[in-house]
Amino acid sequence: MKIFGYHRTGFDGLPIEVEVDVRPGGLPGIDLVGLPGNAVREAKDRVRSAVRNSGYPIPKGRILLNLTPAGIRKDGAGFDLSIALVLIGASVGWFSGSTEKKCMVMAMGELKLDGSVKGIHGVLPAAATARSSGMDLLLVPSENFQEAVSLGYGNVLGIDTLKEGVDAVQQVMKGELPALAIPESRSFLTDPGNEGSVGDFADVKGQAFLKRGMEIAAAGAHHCLVFGVPGTGKTMSALRLGGILPDLSPEEAVEVTKLYSIAGKLGPVPGLIRRPRTRSPHHSSSLQGILGGGPGLIPGEISLAHRGVLVLDEAPEFSHHVLQNLREPMERGEVHIARAGKSVWFPARFQLVMTANPCPCGNLGRKTAVCLCSQEDIARYWRRIGGALLDRIDIRIPVEAEGLEAHMGGKDETSEEIRRRVEAAGDFRLKVRGQTPRNGDLSSTRLTDYGRLNAEAHRLLSAARAKLDLSSRAIHSVLRVSRTIADLKQCREIDAESLAEAVVYRRYGDGNYMWNEP
Numbered sequence: 461m462k463i464f465g466y467h468r469t470g471f472d473g474l475p476i477e478v479e480v481d482v483r484p485g486g487l488p489g490i491d492l493v494g495l496p497g498n499a500v501r502e503a504k505d506r507v508r509s510a511v512r513n514s515g516y517p518i519p520k521g522r523i524l525l526n527l528t529p530a531g532i533r534k535d536g537a538g539f540d541l542s543i544a545l546v547l548i549g550a551s552v553g554w555f556s557g558s559t560e561k562k563c564m565v566m567a568m569g570e571l572k573l574d575g576s577v578k579g580i581h582g583v584l585p586a587a588a589t590a591r592s593s594g595m596d597l598l599l600v601p602s603e604n605f606q607e608a609v610s611l612g613y614g615n616v617l618g619i620d621t622l623k624e625g626v627d628a629v630q631q632v633m634k635g636e637l638p639a640l641a642i643p644e645s646r647s648f649l650t651d652p653g654n655e656g657s658v659g660d661f662a663d664v665k666g667q668a669f670l671k672r673g674m675e676i677a678a679a680g681a682h683h684c685l686v687f688g689v690p691g692t693g694k695t696m697s698a699l700r701l702g703g704i705l706p707d708l709s710p711e712e713a714v715e716v717t718k719l720y721s722i723a724g725k726l727g728p729v730p731g732l733i734r735r736p737r738t739r740s741p742h743h744s745s746s747l748q749g750i751l752g753g754g755p756g757l758i759p760g761e762i763s764l765a766h767r768g769v770l771v772l773d774e775a776p777e778f779s780h781h782v783l784q785n786l787r788e789p790m791e792r793g794e795v796h797i798a799r800a801g802k803s804v805w806f807p808a809r810f811q812l813v814m815t816a817n818p819c820p821c822g823n824l825g826r827k828t829a830v831c832l833c834s835q836e837d838i839a840r841y842w843r844r845i846g847g848a849l850l851d852r853i854d855i856r857i858p859v860e861a862e863g864l865e866a867h868m869g870g871k872d873e874t875s876e877e878i879r880r881r882v883e884a885a886g887d888f889r890l891k892v893r894g895q896t897p898r899n900g901d902l903s904s905t906r907l908t909d910y911g912r913l914n915a916e917a918h919r920l921l922s923a924a925r926a927k928l929d930l931s932s933r934a935i936h937s938v939l940r941v942s943r944t945i946a947d948l949k950q951c952r953e954i955d956a957e958s959l960a961e962a963v964v965y966r967r968y969g970d971g972n973y974m975w976n977e978p
């Protein structure tokens with residue numbers, strides 16, 4: 461009989477065996493070794509009360525508890541339950557030779573002094589680990605039960621009290637699995653609900669150029685910048701990008717759901733997150749809130765936007781430091797957080813959408829108002845985003861106010877209609893190029909394999925390069941975006957028309973072009 465807790469560092473985790481040795485006649489007390497962190501050390505006293513108040517004796521003598529492997533510092537209140545079970549097991553003889561059965565139980569949960577079990581974060585990754593390491597039973601707080609079974613792992617029991625946990629372990633030792641409450645629907649295909657759901661593109665009137673840019677961004681997972689005077693639908697569109705992205709693949713769904721489990725952001729509905737998430741943090745957010753970390757070592761906004769969309773509304777209002785720290789995760793698709801001399805990581809392959817006004821007052825380019833900003837004000841505003849971050853933005857979309865007619869007639873396309881084209885482009889890419897990185901993530905070497913231009917497009921690119929003085933990074937952006945436009949048309953080769961359209965979306969933002977129309 462072995463009892464395990466679960467320890468998580470960042471996105472990864474492993475089972476931690478709780479071993480016990482009782483020295484009868486020794487000075488009474490409990491020693492806890494194996495690098496317990498503060499919260500785990502405190503568990504000792506909490507657990508002792510919970511065990512006694514549940515009607516079980518504490519073994520007499522000196523008790524040594526060892527958390528193994530010992531090399532990792534263990535933290536969090538989730539170890540309470542496993543430690544309590546081991547203490548009880550030691551006094552009722554679970555670990556003595558005669559009754560020893562080869563079975564393994566993993567237990568996670570925080571205990572209250574009266575022996576009731578309180579919910580915790582991060583149960584879903586623990587369930588994945590319990591399955592892969594062949595646990596006979598996983599005990600979780602009943603309020604986390606739905607989350608724990610979302611992966612389809614069935615040996616899970618949700619409990620409300622320590623006593624229920626003890627009974628379950630005793631059944632497992634007798635070779636009977638406790639009556640496991642498998643959720644009726646086993647509905648792993650449901651989505652546990654989209655917090656901050658995003659509305660429909662049909663709500664955005666007119667703005668065909670903006671919507672087309674968003675469609676291309678969605679089809680190729682390109683980062684984008686949407687800028688223009690206030691009230692032109694920039695933010696509305698940015699928040700709706702997630703609605704035209706394809707569903708997550710099964711692997712992506714597991715990754716995203718794990719991240720939400722660790723962050724404690726899964727609702728009571730079982731299932732995996734199937735739709736890409738949209739996160740829209742406020743510009744006053746801290747670096748830690750955006751990147752992740754902190755005492756609980758939880759994922760930040762960029763990880764909650766993993767395989768989805770991170771909207772930075774009025775991006776120049778964010779701290780320069782926050783913006784510049786996005787570059788590395790954007791390059792790697794994951795974020796590394798230094799912690800106590802070690803580095804932990806979370807997945808963070810998000811699609812960035814920034815919105816910005818043309819100038820600090822917002823009136824630049826407006827016919828009915830006057831901009832009072834100086835050239836220096838305007839340049840400083842844009843420098844907050846900075847050239848290095850802007851370099852990674854393939855699509856830049858200038859937005860102007862729509863005329864009245866956009867609000868009067870015509871029906872605007874729904875997100876679902878746009879999404880169908882985005883999905884078709886994805887299917888085409890898969891058919892022609894197989895499982896390859898999304899176009900927005902293509903490196904320059906990969907680009908030469910997939911970005912084949914026909915002769916006319918080639919001539920056009922040379923001309924555009926000379927005329928617009930495009931940098932090599934800009935050329936790569938143009939090639940990536942033109943590949944996506946060709947995918948939307950389901951063309952193997954990139955034609956001149958696709959290339960020309962891609963150039964339009966890359967013209968702005970370099971060399972002060974955003975605020976200095978040449």
Ligand SMILES: [Zn+2]
Pocket residue numbers: 819820821822823824831832833
């Ligand atoms: Zn202004």
